[in-house]
Amino acid sequence: MIPHFSREDVSPILYYLGKLIIGLGILMTVPVLLGIISQEWAPAIDFIISSLLCIAIGNFLLMTFPGETELNWRQGMSLVSLSWLAAMFFGAIPLFLSGHYNSFLDSLFESMSAFATTGLTLVNDLDHMAYSYNFWRHFMCFIGGQGIILVALTLFVKGGSAFKVYVGEAREEKIMPNIIQTARFIWFVSLTYLVIGTIILFLINIFRGISPGRSLFHAVCLFMAGWDTAGFATQSQNILYYHSPAIEVATAMLSLLGAVNFGVHYAVWTGRPRELLRNYELRVYIVSILGLFALICVGFIMYFPFPDYLSFFRKSFYQLISAHTGVGYSNVTPYHLVRYWPPLALLGLIFAMGLGGSSSSTAGGIKILRIGLFLKGMKKEIRILTSPESAVIVEKIHHIKDITIADEHIKMAVIIILLYAATYIGGGIMGVFYGYPFLPALFESVSATANVGLSMGITSPGMPDGLKVVYIIQMWMGRLEFISVFVLFKFMLSLKSPQ
Amino acid sequence: MNRKILSVILWVLILSQRLFASNIVSIRTLYEEADMYDGRSVVVIGEAIGDIMRDGSTFWVNVKDGDFFIGVVLNAELKDKIRHTGRYKVQGSIIKVSGIYNLHCRRHLGERDIHADKIEILREGGNIEKEIEMSKVFMSIILALATIIFVFYPPRRNTRRDNGGQQR
Structure with a gap:
């Protein structure tokens, strides 16, 4: 049981929050430099x-709440939840100043969408946006996908506090014995892929006659939003802008890599490629992709708008990969989904978004490992019921190492699955409340909660403010997988109640 | 009076006939009534946006009309007519594209596109000046001063707390 919060908890939380805000301020110097290089003086x-502003307020918090103490669990969890809200607020300031958003709420939405690697957008006239603002949108995706806390871990947080905030950010597995080493490994993998992915995308763009400067800009931004399964793009039409199967293959591969558990990356990088074949989560992931593609195919049996099977495969499989990895890149318009996708095919996409990618990856959603644990739990129960009473039933999986499944694993998986399902449906009902049909409302709700970013057209600058707030909360809770947000709520309530 | 009415009616008929003959449709209409226009000759007007991208012997340019976009396939000769495409500080040329609209183009793996056979530049694009707001410059100076004060001259109260609350 979590003990009551006291006002003594406030000081260390706000102290570390101050450090995180300063860190965000330092990261904003990157778009400042880009603005200077590209002679965008007003954005700079x-x-x-x-x-x-970040550095001043961060320093104010450091001065007002001094003392670098080790965080306990409740403080660590609350810090994580607050950090994401603070990042959303401060990350939204340059967006709002850009003049591309109708209101500060829209900027907050965009900022949370980027940090939570969702990819739903409320931007106006993206095609005339300055490079530095546009880069910031994608850079936020990269920071958020890596994990705001993970970024901070490598910079500021030390000692036993590190693991508590690491877990609070929906990452339960330590790839290496030391959490700081784990954070550094995640950075190492991501930066290596950054170089490889950017070069590939750059070469595709150059080959297509785009100028070197713009090719590099497109490549870096597409990588950051692809690898971190965010789904922002540099142009309003998203991936459709490029009209290029090569770009689609490259971004699909990147998002698949991003949606794989960092533990599997580590195994492969350290000379254990067999993990790719043995890993239970990956096996379930492949079965899920194939099964949902079969569902989409069945959906299109009665109504087939495409001119041939290759066109169908290009559009539908890309959308499926986009949904299942949570990247949210789209090679069709929202209007196309509404008008030409049968309800069964849309359900396939909704399931894919809801299930999400691997645990301890950059993807969102329920996570495949939990679905796998749930299935194993069901199998175990059936085996218990059909076996002699004296029989001892044991279920095992191979996930980085051999694991015997305990009831505790299944219980936690089911709790999180139910929380996600309730949030998906709750958001869908809110969409209906605001006057949208149920299927698009559910689609958008799942997309927001699972941090995907595909849209059936509801998300737009003109949508009701109330629904924007609902989606912001869904993106935040979905990214942090609920628990640390609940701890923060308890913290806020216990501060208000007289004790 | 009657002659005036007749001449107005005549002009309206002539103009509407011209409009009909040219098949000018908004890109929004191409989305909403896609099946009706699929495979037909259309004319759209919009701003050329972003990059002109090579695709074998042809080129792609995206055309924006309000909140709606469409990819236009061009040959090299038509591509050379477009000198400005919209981006930051650049207003793209407003172009009139005539060509065949495809809801799911067979040649381009299901893309929604227009295969252009004629392009007309209605208004040449060009650079746009973006002025720096002086109020923002002043704000950044004030914030820079505030940051320096916080970093180098922390409030006294905190100095006391750092020393376990004891006053010197």
Whole structure:
């Protein structure tokens, strides 16, 4: 049981929050530099203002709440939840100053969508946006996909506090014995893929006659939003802008890599490629992709709008991969989904979004490992019921190492699955409340909660403010997988109640 | 009076006939009534956006009309007519594209596109000046000063707390 929070808990939380805000301010110097290089003076000033504001407020918190103490679990969890809200707020400031958003709420939505690697957008006139603002949108995806806390771990947080905040950010597995080493490994993998992915995308763009500067810009941004399964793109049409199967293959591969557990990456990188074949989560993932593609195919049997099977495969399989990895890149318009996708095919996409990618990856959603544990739990129960009473039933999986499944594993998996399912449906009902049909409302709700970013057209600058707030909360809770958000709620309530 | 009414009616008829003959449709209409226009000759007007991208011997350019976009396939000769495409600080040329609209193009693996056979530049694009707001410059100076004060001159109260609350 979590003990009551006291006002003594506030000081260390706000102290570390101050450090995180300063870190965000420092990261904003990257778009400042880009603004200077590309002679975007007005955007550069906006980023200087935002960066200085972060550093000033962060320092104010450090001065007001001094003392680098080790965090306990409840403080660590609350810090994580608050950090994401603070990042959303401060990350939104340059976006709002850009003039591309109708309101500060829209900027907050965009900022949370980026940090939570969702990819739903409320931007106006993206095609005329300055490089530095546009880069910031994608850079936020990269920071958020790696994990705001993970970024901080490598910079600020030390000692026993590190693991508590690491877990709070929906990552339960330590790839290496030391959590700081784990954070550094995740950075190492991501930066290596950054170089490889950017070079591939750059070469595709160059080959297509795009100027070197813009090719590099497109490549870096597409990588950051692809690898971190965010789904923002540099142009309004998203991936459709490129009209290029090569770009689609490259971004699909990147998002698949991003949606694989970092533990599997580690195994492969350390000379254990057999993990790819043996890993239980990956096996379930492949079965799920194939099964849901079969569902989409069945959906299109009665109504087939495509001119041939290759066109159908290109559009539908890309959408499926986009949904199942949570990247949210789209090679069709929202209007196309509404008008030409049968309900059964849309359900296939909704299931794919809801299930999400691997645990301890950059993907969102329920996570495949939990689905696998749930299935194993069902199998175990059936075996218990059909075996002699004296029989001892044991279920095992191979996930990085051989694991005997305990009831505790299954219980936690089921709790999280139910929380996600309730949030998906709850958000869908809110969409209906605001006047949208149920299927698009459910689609959008699942997309927001599972941090995917595919849209059937509901998400737009003109949508009701109330629904924007609902989706912001869903993106936040979905990214942090609920628990640390619940701890923060308890913290806030216990501060209000007189004790 | 009657002659005036007749001449107005005549002009309206002539103009509407011209409009009909040119098949000018908004890109939004191409989305909403896609099946009706699929495979037919259409004319759209919009801003050329982003990059002109090579695809074998042809090129792609995206055309924006309000919140709606469409990919246009061009040959090299038509591509050379477009000198400005919309991006930051650049207003793209407003172009009139005539060609065949495909809801799911067989040649381009299911893309929604227009295969252009004629392009007309209605308004040449060009650079746009973006002015720096002086109020933002002042704000950044004030924030820079505030940051320096916080970093180098922390409030006294905190100094006391750092020393276990004891006053010197």
